[in-house]
Amino acid sequence: MHQSQPFTRQAMLDELEEITEWWQTHTIDHQDGGFIGEVNSVNQPQYQANKGIILNSRILWFFSELAVFKGLDSEAGQRALATARRSYQYLMKHFDDKQFGGTVWELNHQGECVDSKKQTYAQCFCIYAFCAFYKATLDPQVLNKAMEYFSFVELHTRDKKYGGYIEAYQRDWQPIEDFRLSKKDMNTPKSMNTHLHVLEAYAALYKVNPSAKVEEALRHILVMFKQHILDLENGHLKLFFTEDWQDQSTSFSYGHDIEASWLIWEAVEILDCPQLHAEWQPLIIHIANVCAQESLGDYGQVCEDFDIVNQHKAQDAFWWVQAEALVGFLNVFHLNGDKRMTQICESVWQFIQLYHKDPIHGEWFWLANIEGGKSQDSYKAGFWKAPYHNGRAMMETIKLFDKLVTK
Numbered sequence: 001m002h003q004s005q006p007f008t009r010q011a012m013l014d015e016l017e018e019i020t021e022w023w024q025t026h027t028i029d030h031q032d033g034g035f036i037g038e039v040n041s042v043n044q045p046q047y048q049a050n051k052g053i054i055l056n057s058r059i060l061w062f063f064s065e066l067a068v069f070k071g072l073d074s075e076a077g078q079r080a081l082a083t084a085r086r087s088y089q090y091l092m093k094h095f096d097d098k099q100f101g102g103t104v105w106e107l108n109h110q111g112e113c114v115d116s117k118k119q120t121y122a123q124c125f126c127i128y129a130f131c132a133f134y135k136a137t138l139d140p141q142v143l144n145k146a147m148e149y150f151s152f153v154e155l156h157t158r159d160k161k162y163g164g165y166i167e168a169y170q171r172d173w174q175p176i177e178d179f180r181l182s183k184k185d186m187n188t189p190k191s192m193n194t195h196l197h198v199l200e201a202y203a204a205l206y207k208v209n210p211s212a213k214v215e216e217a218l219r220h221i222l223v224m225f226k227q228h229i230l231d232l233e234n235g236h237l238k239l240f241f242t243e244d245w246q247d248q249s250t251s252f253s254y255g256h257d258i259e260a261s262w263l264i265w266e267a268v269e270i271l272d273c274p275q276l277h278a279e280w281q282p283l284i285i286h287i288a289n290v291c292a293q294e295s296l297g298d299y300g301q302v303c304e305d306f307d308i309v310n311q312h313k314a315q316d317a318f319w320w321v322q323a324e325a326l327v328g329f330l331n332v333f334h335l336n337g338d339k340r341m342t343q344i345c346e347s348v349w350q351f352i353q354l355y356h357k358d359p360i361h362g363e364w365f366w367l368a369n370i371e372g373g374k375s376q377d378s379y380k381a382g383f384w385k386a387p388y389h390n391g392r393a394m395m396e397t398i399k400l401f402d403k404l405v406t407k
Contacts, residue, residue: 007326007342007349009401016394020066020076022362023059023387024083026380032110034090035059039381043361049382050114051107053095057125058386060087064132069395072136081136088133088142091126096145100172101152102126106383116171120157121181121194123149124201131204146205153198154217159190162244164224167194182384188248190241192229195221196260203267218267222276225264230283235290252306254295255321258328261287262396265331281335288332291325292344299355299370300347319364319385322352323393330400345397364390 005011026043029036035056037049063084070077094111095103102123106115130146133139156173157165166189167179180187181194202218228245229237237257239249265284268276294313297303301317302325325348333341355368358380366378366385379385 004350004353007346009398011349012394012397012401016066016391016398018362019387019391019394020080023062023381023391024079026362027059028083028086029109034094034111035087035381037109037382038379040379041358041361041365041377043380046379048109051094051109051111052383053091053103053105053122054125055381055383055386056087056091056095057103057122057129058388060084060091060129061125061132062387062391063087064129064136065395066391067136068132084133084136087129091129092145095126097171102149102173104171117176118156118169118171118173119181119194120153120165120167121197123153123157124194124197127153127201128197128204131201131208134208143209147209150202150205150214150217154213158217159243163220164190164195164228164245165198166243167191186240186248186250188240189243190245192237192239192241192253192256192260195224195229196237196256196263199225199267200263203263203270207270215271218271222264222267222280225260226279226283230287232283235286237287250307250309252308253304254291254302254306255304255318255324257287258291258295258302258321259324261291262324262328262331265335285332285336288328288341292329292340295325296344296347297370299351301351301355301368301370302344302348315370317351317355317368317370319352319356319366319368320389322348322356323389326393327396327400330397334400334403 026039027035031047034051036045036047037051038046040046063080067077067081067084070080072078072081094107097104102118103126104113104116105119105122108114127146127149130142130149134142134146153165156169159166168176170176178187179189185191199221202214202221206214206218228241231238236252237260238247239251239253241248261284264280268280294306295302297315297317302321303313303315304318304321306313326345329341329344332338355370356364358365363380
């Protein structure tokens with residue numbers, strides 16, 4: 001039986017090594033360039049699978065951040081940078097829309113566009129990734145590309161009347177009927193999820209390029225979260241909205257609640273404004289406290305969501321939710337020293353090791369359906385699964401452990 005490790009800095013570092021090795025070993029596409037569109041649960045490459053921008057941009061983000069994290073003068077840092085460069089070059093050649101600007105959504109395995117829609121979420125993941133790659137390379141062309149995408153998002157997707165950002169457009173930035181990121185989403189013109197990743201991208205952009213335009217846009221997003229997205233009474237994020245911000249949600253997403261708690265705080269810290277600190281710190285703690293009270297499952301996991309209509313909390317656990325929970329709860333412990341938060345982190349980490357980690361083939365299972373045993377039918381790498389959630393969680397928790405030592 002697998003010997004589980006306690007929730008420590010060293011455990012996070014060891015896990016980061018394993019995640020890195022898996023992605024560098026199993027996902028590089030030596031046939032058609034870039035990265036394989038899908039690798040199944042037993043590490044078999046699906047060379048004919050389509051390639052999505054979310055996977056590619058998240059790979060670029062992870063290996064760029066990893067290169068800086070490991071140190072650019074180290075062998076591991078240089079290897080990570082080479083992987084990031086591969087991703088950047090493929091993105092520029094195949095996803096970047098030279099005619100209308102921004103990124104297209106999906107390619108076939110040979111790099112030909114099969115879905116050219118402009119999803120705001122995707123533009124922002126590219127900005128996020130470009131900022132990370134810029135930190136690793138200091139190449140001014142990369143920063144220019146991040147600012148170019150920022151300008152497209154601001155010009156075409158920002159709602160000048162009601163505030164916030166519209167979900168999606170056609171390739172030429174004309175209106176589109178189907179706004180959805182995926183089939184499981186509601187078809188509404190605005191969503192929490194897209195705004196969360198606009199926030200994430202703009203915070204990263206402001207960190208590398210603190211211009212007045214980027215600052216205004218980042219502050220605008222924070223206002224949208226406070227005015228429309230965060231329910232100040234129940235501590236949850238509303239998920240789907242009409243153009244004028246009427247709530248259409250039928251569920252809460254515990255995973256997004258806890259992820260948002262630390263991403264919002266990261267943005268506030270990057271802006272470095274005492275007024276924002278005072279305004280947001282109690283809200284961040286409130287979100288995490290509600291999540292701690294409501295989201296935990298019978299096995300120590302953080303459940304993904306709560307069905308408002310049927311008043312039901314499913315016990316299913318998704319890999320990304322557990323990863324974000326580690327960062328979100330440890331972040332609040334860093335803020336206020338509440339030991340419950342580290343206890344939850346310990347519980348979630350034990351759950352990850354028991355139910356999500358694949359001791360045979362490596363990486364994490366997408367879904368850990370405890371009642372039916374480990375789910376092994378979803379891909380390990382694919383359109384929506386990259387080293388972004390779990391790889392980022394390892395780096396962020398290590399940074400938090402280091403902050404706690406020096407506090």
